[in-house]
Amino acid sequence: MTYAGAMSRTRNVAVVGATGAVGRETLRVLEQRGFPVGELRLFASARSAGSAVPFSGGQVPVRELACVVREFEGIDLALVSAGGAISKRVCPVIAAAGAVAIDKSSAFRMEPDVPLVVPEVNPEAARRRPRGIIANPNCATIQIVVAVAPLHRAARIRRMVVSTYQSASGAGEAGRAELEADSRAFLDGRPPVREKFARPLGFNCVPLIDKVLESGRTFEEQKTVDETHKILEDDSIQVAPLTVRVPVMVGHAAALFLEFERPMDPDKAWAILCQAPGVVVVDEPSVGKVPTPRDAAGTDAVTVGRIHRDPTVEHGLVMWVAADNLRKGAATNGVQIAELVAREE
Amino acid sequence: MTYAGAMSRTRNVAVVGATGAVGRETLRVLEQRGFPVGELRLFASARSAGSAVPFSGGQVPVRELACVVREFEGIDLALVSAGGAISKRVCPVIAAAGAVAIDKSSAFRMEPDVPLVVPEVNPEAARRRPRGIIANPNCATIQIVVAVAPLHRAARIRRMVVSTYQSASGAGEAGRAELEADSRAFLDGRPPVREKFARPLGFNCVPLIDKVLESGRTFEEQKTVDETHKILEDDSIQVAPLTVRVPVMVGHAAALFLEFERPMDPDKAWAILCQAPGVVVVDEPSVGKVPTPRDAAGTDAVTVGRIHRDPTVEHGLVMWVAADNLRKGAATNGVQIAELVAREE
Numbered sequence: 093m094t095y096a097g098a099m100s101r102t103r104n105v106a107v108v109g110a111t112g113a114v115g116r117e118t119l120r121v122l123e124q125r126g127f128p129v130g131e132l133r134l135f136a137s138a139r140s141a142g143s144a145v146p147f148s149g150g151q152v153p154v155r156e157l158a159c160v161v162r163e164f165e166g167i168d169l170a171l172v173s174a175g176g177a178i179s180k181r182v183c184p185v186i187a188a189a190g191a192v193a194i195d196k197s198s199a200f201r202m203e204p205d206v207p208l209v210v211p212e213v214n215p216e217a218a219r220r221r222p223r224g225i226i227a228n229p230n231c232a233t234i235q236i237v238v239a240v241a242p243l244h245r246a247a248r249i250r251r252m253v254v255s256t257y258q259s260a261s262g263a264g265e266a267g268r269a270e271l272e273a274d275s276r277a278f279l280d281g282r283p284p285v286r287e288k289f290a291r292p293l294g295f296n297c298v299p300l301i302d303k304v305l306e307s308g309r310t311f312e313e314q315k316t317v318d319e320t321h322k323i324l325e326d327d328s329i330q331v332a333p334l335t336v337r338v339p340v341m342v343g344h345a346a347a348l349f350l351e352f353e354r355p356m357d358p359d360k361a362w363a364i365l366c367q368a369p370g371v372v373v374v375d376e377p378s379v380g381k382v383p384t385p386r387d388a389a390g391t392d393a394v395t396v397g398r399i400h401r402d403p404t405v406e407h408g409l410v411m412w413v414a415a416d417n418l419r420k421g422a423a424t425n426g427v428q429i430a431e432l433v434a435r436e437e
Numbered sequence: 438m439t440y441a442g443a444m445s446r447t448r449n450v451a452v453v454g455a456t457g458a459v460g461r462e463t464l465r466v467l468e469q470r471g472f473p474v475g476e477l478r479l480f481a482s483a484r485s486a487g488s489a490v491p492f493s494g495g496q497v498p499v500r501e502l503a504c505v506v507r508e509f510e511g512i513d514l515a516l517v518s519a520g521g522a523i524s525k526r527v528c529p530v531i532a533a534a535g536a537v538a539i540d541k542s543s544a545f546r547m548e549p550d551v552p553l554v555v556p557e558v559n560p561e562a563a564r565r566r567p568r569g570i571i572a573n574p575n576c577a578t579i580q581i582v583v584a585v586a587p588l589h590r591a592a593r594i595r596r597m598v599v600s601t602y603q604s605a606s607g608a609g610e611a612g613r614a615e616l617e618a619d620s621r622a623f624l625d626g627r628p629p630v631r632e633k634f635a636r637p638l639g640f641n642c643v644p645l646i647d648k649v650l651e652s653g654r655t656f657e658e659q660k661t662v663d664e665t666h667k668i669l670e671d672d673s674i675q676v677a678p679l680t681v682r683v684p685v686m687v688g689h690a691a692a693l694f695l696e697f698e699r700p701m702d703p704d705k706a707w708a709i710l711c712q713a714p715g716v717v718v719v720d721e722p723s724v725g726k727v728p729t730p731r732d733a734a735g736t737d738a739v740t741v742g743r744i745h746r747d748p749t750v751e752h753g754l755v756m757w758v759a760a761d762n763l764r765k766g767a768a769t770n771g772v773q774i775a776e777l778v779a780r781e782e
Contacts, residue, residue, distance in 0.1 A: 255600035255692040296731035297602045299757045304722045308745025330749035334692040347600040347679040377649045386641035400653025404675035412644040
């Protein structure tokens, strides 16, 4: 769904981290969704500054971010994806310049006065932003909540077990490049290439994303729990995650084992999901039709399939979701938030 | 552990499906574990017959399987991995010739008068084989039961949620070759290569292994449930599986969410697993030490890590297992069964 038709005037847009994996995808999504961009100001680190990036048939120069109010003057909306440390500094600066900062990092997500928004799920939350900052959730969490929110509303999820299958690009362009290099090395019988990941990722699965907490969970796993609670505004949902990096370039997937409070069955879930915003049901496994991350890559859909009963618990349901982590898991969700803000007036 | 020392005389061994992925690994494992092989008779389909396979410094000719009693006369033990259809025909013939058939296919696994054996878990079951057939479990199931059996004995598993990460070689040598071809095609920007899998597997995850049953589960998923029950001799364990093919050449992994009847915690699980036969604990995630399928490949260990509490249920535990599906998941388990039989006298 595109909201461009409802937006009466152009907005001046800044993209911070414009040359990264999410930043580049953000520019593509702005174009593809026809967002009414007035001025476009691009920022990156000193390394990328001075280059130019194609947009709408022209070339837009990339500036080095100085993190001062002046450089965001006249901007309406800033899409930020440059890592947590930079977000912490730049988002308040953007807000001070009078713009709305839409931040992809985890820096502000759990702050009580910063809304955490998935437009299909909690669009109204975007309006309450006393600090001028709106947080864009974790890539794995976004696709999960898009798929489970309508089911939760219908029958309330009591507990959810989640195993993820997360692509290399979740660790940025460097992660994707490392998977490509290590895969070629593996195929050619050369030594492993490893820097970003805990173990070589080519033709491998690595059950460790981000640092380990005292609880034994990783930070990535804890994000899945906390962000699901915040977006669904229900801390009582029990979420048990294990997050795993898999050798996929683009596209995250997850196995979901849902336990509902009230009756839920595959037919009912099908009917709800077929009408759910942002969801595409791909579920004819008998003829090989299942969602996969590679098929979801390049699209904005959260694809859902393998929907079937889990007979081991009351009102149990198993399903599988896959989506493009750079698009719906990051850039598209950010631009959708920008659309919500642009439609406010 | 090698039982060779306890075996007083050589045994005449047949390998049926000697040129397949599991058959070739079986020959390597027989050599590596020092199994006292007397005569070695190798069988394959007409396509591979006439070739020769290296063993113990010599070359052993590969014969075309005719499926008659005569060709197994004088054989003590036959290791069969040639697919279910051939197993159904050849195992009774092997037994009629007076040999013990150790079958890798799913053809006999759920037959009440055929034991289903994982030597670390239920070695005693191998003695009760009225039909002369012993079944070797599904590759994903073997590594799961090796890891959970000692915990189950200590605190009884009430429910187990399982998401698998299964390698291409689980679909045989053709599966492994297809993953290699499709991966190269993907990297070179050529069209996908797909025949064995429901969707192209290169840099992808495909949540569909084997055919779909009426219940919505796949046959692979139902095997995980039924075989776990049979091996652990406890049908009351609730098993909720989703089985997924991942772009790994060799090595299966699984995320396990265990709910125990009696108290169980990570320290207790660690202590039990560190002493469990066949298990190697690889669990220092803070320094990047986690089990991965690529690290487990080529070994006989069931590696276990990411052991931590699941606070969403009483006595809940999360862990991750990885093992070589061609070795412990197939060839090694089969040779271990052969060792059990050889030690009987």
